[in-house]
Amino acid sequence: MTISEKVAYIQGLFDGLKLDTEKSGEARILSEILDVLREMGQQLDSVDAAMDQFDEELDTLEDTVADLEEAVFDDEDEQDEDFDDEGDEDFFEIPCPTCGEDLVVDDEALAAGVVDCPVCGGKFALSFEDDENGSDGE
Ligand SMILES: [Zn+2]
Structure with missing residues (x-):
């Protein structure tokens, strides 16, 4: 009310x-x-x-x-x-040395040491010795 x-x-x-x-x-x-x-x-x-x-x-x-x-x-x-x-997820991307396409490097690829490019079909070995180029001058 x-x-x-x-x-x-x-x-x-x-x-x-x-x-x-x-x-x-x-x-x-x-x-x-x-x-x-x-x-x-x-x-x-x-x-x-x-x-x-x-x-x-x-x-x-x-x-x-x-x-x-x-x-x-x-x-x-x-x-x-x-x-x-x-x-x-543990992965990073690197450009394909043949065609420049970004390639996903995952645990599997790391273990194999080889990456297959799905675009150009190329295979290339993973190298982790790039440090020499970067730090050599110092
Ligand atoms: Zn490629």
């Missing part, structure tokens, strides 16, 4: 008494008080309606902010996850 409904109920009780507000001072005061209560109830109703509207607008804003957050920040998260996934 809202306040307006309670006031209407009390108004009904008051009307049922059939008091003469012209002759009875008490009845006159009660009638005035009921008028004030009714007005307060109406104002509270409009405040409630305004609050409901604010709630809806706030929900819409929250959704918009959530969408924005997703658009702005989610890419980074996904990239991090992708990076983590790749980090679980």
Whole structure:
């Protein structure tokens, strides 16, 4: 029961008494008080309606902010996850010496010491002695 409904109920009780507000001072005061209560109830109703509207607008804003957050920040998260996934597997890529295609060197290829190129069909041995070229001068 809202306040307006309670006031209407009390108004009904008051009307049922059939008091003469012209002759009875008490009845006159009660009638005035009921008028004030009714007005307060109406104002509270409009405040409630305004609050409901604010709630809806706030929900819409929250959704918009959530969408924005997703658009702005989610890419980074996904990239991090992708990076983590790749980090679980031990492999690296080297360019095919024949055709330049990036070749995946995984555990299997490392163990065999040989990489097959799926593009040009070439095979070449893995060499880990490149260090000599890089550090020789120093
Ligand atoms: Zn190749």
